[in-house]
Amino acid sequence: MKLSIDRSIYSIAILLLFVTAPVYAQVVTLDTVLHRIDKQNPMLQEYDAKVKALNAYTEGARSWMAPMVGAGTFMTPYPGKKVMEERDRGYVMFSFEQEIPNPAKLSANKNYLQSKAGVEQQARAFQYNALRAEAKTLYYQWLVAAQKVNVLHENERIADLMLKLAKIRYPYNQGSLGNIYKVEGRLSEVQNMLLMTQATIEEKSYRLKTLMNIPATDSIMIDTATVVDFQSNQSIYDTAALRANRSDIKQIDQTIEVMRLNQQLQQYQAKPDFKLRFEHMEPIGSMMPSQFTAMAMVSIPIAPWSSRMYRAEVKGMRYDIEAMKKNREAILNEARGMLAGMATQLTRMKQQLNNYETRIIPALRKNYETVMLAYEENREQLPIVIDGWEAMNMAQMEYLEKMEEYYIMIVRYEKELEK
Numbered sequence: 325m326k327l328s329i330d331r332s333i334y335s336i337a338i339l340l341l342f343v344t345a346p347v348y349a350q351v352v353t354l355d356t357v358l359h360r361i362d363k364q365n366p367m368l369q370e371y372d373a374k375v376k377a378l379n380a381y382t383e384g385a386r387s388w389m390a391p392m393v394g395a396g397t398f399m400t401p402y403p404g405k406k407v408m409e410e411r412d413r414g415y416v417m418f419s420f421e422q423e424i425p426n427p428a429k430l431s432a433n434k435n436y437l438q439s440k441a442g443v444e445q446q447a448r449a450f451q452y453n454a455l456r457a458e459a460k461t462l463y464y465q466w467l468v469a470a471q472k473v474n475v476l477h478e479n480e481r482i483a484d485l486m487l488k489l490a491k492i493r494y495p496y497n498q499g500s501l502g503n504i505y506k507v508e509g510r511l512s513e514v515q516n517m518l519l520m521t522q523a524t525i526e527e528k529s530y531r532l533k534t535l536m537n538i539p540a541t542d543s544i545m546i547d548t549a550t551v552v553d554f555q556s557n558q559s560i561y562d563t564a565a566l567r568a569n570r571s572d573i574k575q576i577d578q579t580i581e582v583m584r585l586n587q588q589l590q591q592y593q594a595k596p597d598f599k600l601r602f603e604h605m606e607p608i609g610s611m612m613p614s615q616f617t618a619m620a621m622v623s624i625p626i627a628p629w630s631s632r633m634y635r636a637e638v639k640g641m642r643y644d645i646e647a648m649k650k651n652r653e654a655i656l657n658e659a660r661g662m663l664a665g666m667a668t669q670l671t672r673m674k675q676q677l678n679n680y681e682t683r684i685i686p687a688l689r690k691n692y693e694t695v696m697l698a699y700e701e702n703r704e705q706l707p708i709v710i711d712g713w714e715a716m717n718m719a720q721m722e723y724l725e726k727m728e729e730y731y732i733m734i735v736r737y738e739k740e741l742e743k
Contacts (some may be wrong), residue, residue, distance in 0.1 A: 371448030385434035415605035464731035507534035
């Protein structure tokens, strides 16, 4: 009995050990996130399935129509009719018929179907570019939020220190009760901001896990050592290079190719198709010889009443191709102007961040440290310290907000370049 109780206690202890063991989040780099999206996102898998379907359809592009086989009677009198001679009893007939499509039409149809898969592949690349930009935005926002958490924890420590000093000095008439309440209010504000920032991180985490198509219960953490830098790309001034990078332009090119091959297929409708027919007849109840009929037929698609349709198709697709070329030109022109403007804006934003890092924040930090030291030596009042701390805190938060805007602008720039 005692042994059984000991085993139960041991089992419960082991269970509690696993339940209370800390759960370590998996650190995922940005490259890992993008790789998982590429391989696991359902929206991209949909395009993969469409490409496979189109490739499967292409396999039957050169098929012929099924042959027709028939059996029946030929020149057989109706029941009850008087037969004058045995040969008038008719024949039992067997027939075979096969359509033979023009080989040029089959080749053109196969090329047309093969080209449609390329459009879906470029559509997948376009969708992946959008998902990649969304993932980068979430990752960088999480990165900035993690830095905000560090700043807020430091501000929480400073506010707590000021509150303790104020409470120590108040009994000795070296501070007012209002100052204590003021610091308590600022401390609560920092703690609220900390809660909001942590909620933001959780929201980014769930959205990234959704993009990667991994369980929501998995715990992930970004690489906080990630360095984000902007390097201007000179290809924005080269239309050919920009055209080679962008999947939406490639999709238009592929669509134009599909239209061209479809146009070629319609032009081949002017070529004739063929048909073979063979019929064998056996006489019924007579000594008449067996007979057969063999025919070879060819279509005449150049007849005016049948050629209007494919000629109109060819003409209409020619105008569609011209329209798509103009659309491609417009997209490239707009992209070049947008990229040039964003490159200039990113350079200015980088200069602003550098000013915050090297001038504004260090100066405000020195100001706070100076007034804090004076306060500790009873040479300054607490409101002055609070003002100095708030100025430094505000500059730090503005710096992080501008850093987030800078990162998002980089994502937009890279999205336009598809890199």
